Amino acid sequence: MGKQAMGNIAYNQLRRMDTLLYLLVYPQRPLLTTKTIELVGYDKLGAGQNATVAVMSYSGYDIADAIVMNKSSLDRGFGRCIVMKRYSVVLQKYENDTQDRILRLDRKGYGAKHMRILDDDGMASPWEIISPQDIYINKQSPAFTRGTRVPPSELPNIRYKSSKQTFKGPEGEYCVVDRVALYNDRHNNISIKFLIRHTRRPEVGDKFSSRHGQKGVCGTIIQQEDFPFSERGICPDLIMNPHGFPSRMTVGKMIELLGGKAGVSCGRFHYGSAFGEPSGHADTVEAMSEILVNKGFSYIGKDFLYSGITGCPLQAYIFMGPIYYQKLKHMVLDKMHARADGPRVLLTRQPTEGRARNGGLRVGEMERDCLIAYGASMLIFERLMISSDPFEVQVCRICGLLGYYNHHLKTGICSSCKKRDGMSTMKLPYACKLLIQELQSMNIVPRLKLAEA
């Protein structure tokens, strides 16, 4: 319901062309609502699902707000979502009257296997399965876009360079071209929009939340037969750790569980506002407890459960019932990232930053402090220099300035002393060499005084 939750966003959601659209496959109406929710119509466009939650500890993968999920529930569609992403391509007009063009594809030759989803018009056709590196539009741009105007008759003669658009989606996933739309933008350029759809099932690391701000990531996914069950055959969809309650004091969530349980057992949607005063619309906890008792449950909402692993009864009664859970749009698939080797920044020769640039993970000041305190000097050396920006320099022992290496003479030379001897080869971070040179450009002379190692 918040802006991070997935669900139905509007009745025209499947005809829209948003840059990014998150939808839930099976949204539900909350079992426990409020009058306001009904007045606003939030229950008409579901933003989550009523999950049966057991408040208990299980497997240790539920500590620190993580939740344990039932694999069979996921198989049946719990938390399944559709991610629609839009890719736009503009056919630009240039000042010399030239224009981008789309070419019919060449189905043979180099790179043809990444062009198989292209239609005869050079654009990806709808309903095709698209994989990473696939070309979704076979566009070409003129090589010269400025200078003398090229008369339209000579257009085919000017040179074009290829500017194919490749799809950079998640590897090994099943993405589909949902729709392709052509339109004119405000500069009267032809524009093509591709909507690419990806259906995802929840995985470890995906974020979920109840409506009480109790967010957590999926810690593990466990088979249904291993899940606890009651003698009625009820088995939870997810397990939440009870430590989430005391410090956060989300009493509303407990009321929701109670009200939801009463709601499913008597077949009525209850109101769950905080105060069940006579003037209000909310159902009181007492009223809900009464329904629970009438339906053969304990009045506090706790159930007697058996362990799915051993078949023995659990040591305690478990607080279990439906809670409306939302899937939030933060998913590991969009965030996971690892790098062994990769691109570096030109200026500093250090690894790039961020997932989009396939960057490295920074060993920051605090991490460095830990390693210093521990005394792991070789590790610091490796992280800060060898795995980052090692650089070999020639240092003059006489003047302390940096020299250069002469490949003909196969020796280092000091450019200020103009001498060959007295040169030492050493390794230092490229960033350090850069600092020395920047300081020199400001008329500060940093000199290196070398000692025998």
Next chain:
Amino acid sequence: MDGGMSYQRFPKVKIREMKDDMVKFELRETDASVANALRRVMIAEVPTVAIDLVEIEVNSSVLNDEFIAHRLGLIPLTSDRAMSMRFSRDCDACDGDGQCEFCSVEFHLRAKCLTDQTLDVTSKDLYSSDHTVVPVEFSDPNDPGEQRGIIIVKLRRGQELRLRAIARKGIGKDHAKWSPAATVTFMYEPMIRINEDLMDTLSLEEKRTWIESSPTKVFDLDPVTQQVVVVEPELYTYDDEVIKKADAMGKSGLVEIEAKEDSFIFTVESTGAIKASQLVLNAIEILKQKLDAVRLSDDTVEADDQFGELGAHLRGG
């Protein structure tokens, strides 16, 4: 294994209730581990047939292809043949592409809405190549005569759905769509002993409030003798409410409730893929096969390959 104490027991089964889609039975003189193994096998390892591969020719409905494929997968198919079918992955007739008659069943669906009336595409529109594997039929409890299919998608005028689907054998462990069990659960049989002497000290009103304190109707008053009797011990959910009530009334020990540790009451509900009774029998069969796998390898050379240290351990190594 040599010598040692034998733990062999001879469990007894008593069927209480048996319908096509539900059985209730007692399992006695055995351990929780056996009862639970049976339950787990019923949920996760009894094979059925379910749609596993969908080729969509035309889909102009409002639901996207994956959506429909997922819904098709979850439709229960009659799977009496599943136990003797092959898994596609170890089928040698089709080299594992899973499209031969030994390991798969083909379905076709063609639906187009030509009127202004919304067309419901249901599991009844799925045409099977094999009459033994068809979508499960179920009827409205209020109108048992009419058979209704499981709805797949709704079409408006002009929309069309045309597809080919391959159903394969599988188990619930791989995907819940292959699980034949809707509900499999058991409970320990409760032993309820009322302390009659203490109960006689209660007034009629007190007896009533005490009976009321149980959320389920376990106890009742005998209309003739006005004595508290246990009417339905199995309704007791081990909620301790009556014990707490007795304590609160100052009559501790009014009732003693104990779970019989070797008696289980099973409730098995099937999705309709196989009969509930067959589900239990198949589960026992699979459990036996699993045990045989361990026992056979006991003295074979392959045991070490297959079971590693476990095999050696079984031979007393």
